[in-house]
Amino acid sequence: MSSPKHEIKFTKLFINGEFVDSLSGNTFKTIDPATEQVLATVSEGRKEDVDLAVKAAREAFDNGPWPRLSGEARRKILLKFADLIDENADELATLEVIDGGKLFGPMRYFEVPIASETFRYFAGAADKIRGSTLKMSSNIQAYTLREPIGVVGHIIPWNGQAYMFATKVAPALAAGCTMVVKPAEQTPLTGLFVAHLSRLAGVPDGVINVVNGFGILPELPCALIWTLMRLRLRDPRKLVVRLCMPQHQAICNQCRSNWEENRLSSSLTMQILIKPRNLTILGNLTSKGEMCVAGSRVFVQEGVHDVFVKKLEVMVKGWATGDPFDLATRHGPQNNKQHYEKVLSCIERGKKEGATLVTGGKPFGKRGYYIEPTLFTNVTDDMTIAKEEIFGPVISVLKFKTVDEVIKRANATKYGLASGVMTKNIDIANTVSRSIRAGAVWVNCFIALDRDAPHGGYKMSGFGREQGLEALEHYLQVKTVATPIYDSPWL
Incomplete structure (x- = not known):
């Protein structure tokens, strides 16, 4: 490289x-x-x-x-x-x-x-x-x-x-x-x-x-x-x-x-699988996770959780890491050494606190600030990787049962920049969009930024x-x- x-x-x-x-x-x-x-x-x-x-x-x-x-x-x-x-x-x-x-x-x-x-x-x-x-x-x-x-x-x-x-x-x-x-x-x-x-x-x-x-x-x-x-x-x-x-x-x-301040976004996945998998990848691994709107927490309903995670794992493993000038590359190095070390320390903390490392989590290659795209499951709300912004290529999946539950959990943070709702149910889409305390709610899409759309956060997100x-x-x-x-x- x-x-x-x-x-x-x-x-x-x-x-x-x-x-x-x-x-x-x-x-x-x-x-x-x-x-x-x-x-x-x-x-x-x-x-x-x-x-x-x-x-x-x-x-x-x-x-x-x-x-x-x-x-x-x-x-x-x-x-x-x-x-x-x-x-x-x-x-x-x-x-x-x-x-x-x-x-x-x-x-x-x-x-x-x-x-x-x-x-x-x-x-x-x-x-x-x-x-x-x-x-x-x-x-x-x-x-x-x-x-x-x-x-x-x-x-x-x-x-x-x-x-x-x-x-x-x-x-x-x-x-x-x-x-x-x-x-x-x-x-x-x-x-x-x-x-x-x-x-x-x-x-x-x-x-x-x-x-x-x-x-x-x-x-x-x-x-x-x-x-x-x-x-x-x-x-x-x-x-x-x-x-x-x-x-x-x-x-x-x-x-x-x-x-x-832009940090700690959430993605709420309900009922549909194909698009949420793609959006989860794009929402977390685009620009090696160094995005203010990265979907740091991915809440997945328990009925589809296991199938979702298996398919997501395949996609994460296939996220090509390498030379940033190669147009086939999808994942480049972290921006600087200090940040690279901080992301690795967050990954280690996730493991120590009991999250399950499904794939990734290690440095990649012999030089450069590369980190493998990383997927955690069995993440709970009290874990550091669920509470703090990693700003790196780390996906944390959290399981939920009901819409009311996930709204409460998604809002239980001092941050609120952006969120995403993936569902075919218009009632769920409307209910969650009006209930989430964040500056942006993207329904069946993610990182829907545009020069004509105001961008900013709630609470300590700006x-x-x-x-x-x-x-x-x-x-x-x-x-x-x-x-x-x-x-x-x-x-």
Whole structure:
């Protein structure tokens, strides 16, 4: 298993329209998870670099053209941005593979095109941002304006840089905001390349700034967050993050910012077998389980449980693991060594707590962060693998009897991002869909994400929504303008 040699073109910080070294001169290495080899040495941003990026974004917002462009002008630039992503799809897909362990085929023909279409979707919204007229008493004429909120900060996780970059940056650009983007330190290369494309698309200097570096918990505890959230400078007005729970709690506790958490989804399988088996595989092993909406718990009704597990075992064993550039491969390496070791430790804990390991559960190959696709049965609600997000290629099957029981058990978690219901019974589908406390309920489908569908969670699975026109609202604020007219007591 080896990645082709590839020229890494952009490794510096992107501030005010230029690629620059960090002020400290510090760097860090980014690793190919398939080979464990160093890909590139990347500039490491620190607080002083974020200061420069925030100032550039502030200047671009206060005095630059972007917030003042017509919606039509912003739309044209966003459409050009989308075209450039398509033109460079091979490059972006390759970066996602060698830097993040993704599979080339799905990246080239699915995720990267979704990123470009996300830019097109919000380009279509850029010239349709409008307020409303108000009927007020006392002969006052009033209307509202929806204006960009200002400088925003985006913190992007490592499990899909092109897609995550698009879902955050595109609506902010459409609204007229400027921004500072911090890619995950494990996968900095895609964000830097997309920053380069933004310049080619005509996005003005300072509108998009990209600062690599270690963000939340290492020796720079919240350094980037603190700078972004400095209330005394009133920059930025919005912080959009998608990270693991400890990092979110650190941000919430220390910065009291908006946060989004995606974890611990459930799939409820009832009465039908063929489609649920396929959806269970796709919902858990796609992108080696490194998905915020992975169906971590699979509840299967006891009448079909044994047959379901036998057939699922065959499918899991046949899930091809190997070279991520081979289009026949369905399962690549975990994103980074630390996460690889965490997934393996979760598997070991599942075995120790009494779950039955049906297949998988071991490292795969002699190098790279590969883990065999793994299937557990006899999982109970109190086991760690049922309560905590593994974010890896691990399927946990839990048995249930009645619909009321499974609803109660599915809801017995502090998380609630997504869920799936597999049934031919419309009454069951409706009952469960209305009863599950999660941001998405997919009936006889799974991972039904779309740029027009709002995406976010209940409970500790997040504040706010990405995608859909609802996402645009995060980057706009409303102003009311009132004017007295004839016979008004104000005149």
